[in-house]
Amino acid sequence: MAKVLISGGTGSIGNLMADFLHRQGHEVGLLSRSRQSDGTFKTYQWNIKENYVDPEALESCDYIIHLAGAGIADKAWTAGRKKEIIESRVLSTDLLYNQVKKHKTPLKAFISASAVGYYGQVTSDKIFTEKDKSANDFVGKTCFLWEQSAERFEELGIRTLRLRIGVVLMEKGGALEKMAQPIRMGVGSPLGSGKQYIPWIHVDDLIGMFYKALTSEDMSGAYNAVAPEPASNAEFTRILARVLKKNLWLPNVPAFVLKALLGERASLVLKGSRVSSQKIESAGFKFKYPSLEPALENLLAR
Ligand SMILES: NC(=O)c1ccc[n+]([C@@H]2O[C@H](COP(=O)([O-])OP(=O)(O)OC[C@H]3O[C@@H](n4cnc5c(N)ncnc54)[C@H](OP(=O)(O)O)[C@@H]3O)[C@@H](O)[C@H]2O)c1
Numbered sequence: 001m002a003k004v005l006i007s008g009g010t011g012s013i014g015n016l017m018a019d020f021l022h023r024q025g026h027e028v029g030l031l032s033r034s035r036q037s038d039g040t041f042k043t044y045q046w047n048i049k050e051n052y053v054d055p056e057a058l059e060s061c062d063y064i065i066h067l068a069g070a071g072i073a074d075k076a077w078t079a080g081r082k083k084e085i086i087e088s089r090v091l092s093t094d095l096l097y098n099q100v101k102k103h104k105t106p107l108k109a110f111i112s113a114s115a116v117g118y119y120g121q122v123t124s125d126k127i128f129t130e131k132d133k134s135a136n137d138f139v140g141k142t143c144f145l146w147e148q149s150a151e152r153f154e155e156l157g158i159r160t161l162r163l164r165i166g167v168v169l170m171e172k173g174g175a176l177e178k179m180a181q182p183i184r185m186g187v188g189s190p191l192g193s194g195k196q197y198i199p200w201i202h203v204d205d206l207i208g209m210f211y212k213a214l215t216s217e218d219m220s221g222a223y224n225a226v227a228p229e230p231a232s233n234a235e236f237t238r239i240l241a242r243v244l245k246k247n248l249w250l251p252n253v254p255a256f257v258l259k260a261l262l263g264e265r266a267s268l269v270l271k272g273s274r275v276s277s278q279k280i281e282s283a284g285f286k287f288k289y290p291s292l293e294p295a296l297e298n299l300l301a302r
Contacts, residue, residue, distance in 0.1 A: 005058070006064075008068030028042075031068070046095070093146065093152075094152075110158050110159070114164045116199050116224065118140060118164050121137055123193075130164070159220050161222075163213065164226075166198075188250070189237065191252065198233055199273075200226065200227055203299075208285070216283065224279065226275045235292075239293050239296060
């Protein structure tokens, strides 16, 4: 049994991760800005701006899974929100690094979330691999700074991983609910050109990847966390409608409408390239849901 501390463990991925690790027999602690706990897991408080982490959180801690961060798509990208998105990831990682260093916590691994946005909001035929550089746009820069901060754990001799996560498909919350809603109401359609790729991943596979990262001592560095078979926005919409047994009849939502509604954030849904899952597969990871249709059937039938 190991003690695993999950920052942002109260979030949609963190909740499921905590339950999974608990079922595997591990002791799970959550690191949260609020002290509230649902009683299942011990919740430790931290305050990033005040450089505070409950010292008990790191006591006998074997692994940190770092998921905390202000939602990228949740609010308009004002200058203040952009700062919060970056600082909630970078300063939180720095804080964990400083605490681990100060207390000489003998961590076995530090596993940080990152995002495929590392490669930029672009639609192209290129298949991005972990060897590609980060992009110069807002999300690319955010992921670069986030990962750069995580990499500092290597200086402490701690095995460090960065999982560049794609669009996580889960039953509740996240992108799938938002995509399914208009289709269920009979008004769904692809977005923009529909040609942009959606590098998706089923949440069970994502949790499996984090667990693989935690338990494989030979794994370190960056790994893309996406399914091997991506889909364009048009294909995704068509398959989702089929699984929901609904018809699509409307034309694509024009890009200008989404830009008017979402501002700069529209790039998150209007752009997208393919991302390779080769590296994690070569490390021995086996996907439960490599293809989209069975992944959607599983989630929407739950
Ligand atoms: N979901 C996806 O499709 C997806 C895709 C790519 C990457 N990711 C990354 O994976 C991580 C987890 O995603 P998720 O979907 O589970 O996110 P989520 O549901 O929004 O949860 C993130 C957690 O981070 C904490 N948090 C929020 N704002 C914060 C702030 N300003 N400062 C510090 N902590 C803050 C919150 O915990 P407390 O309120 O308890 O402090 C929250 O529960 C995120 O970093 C996200 O960027 C997710």
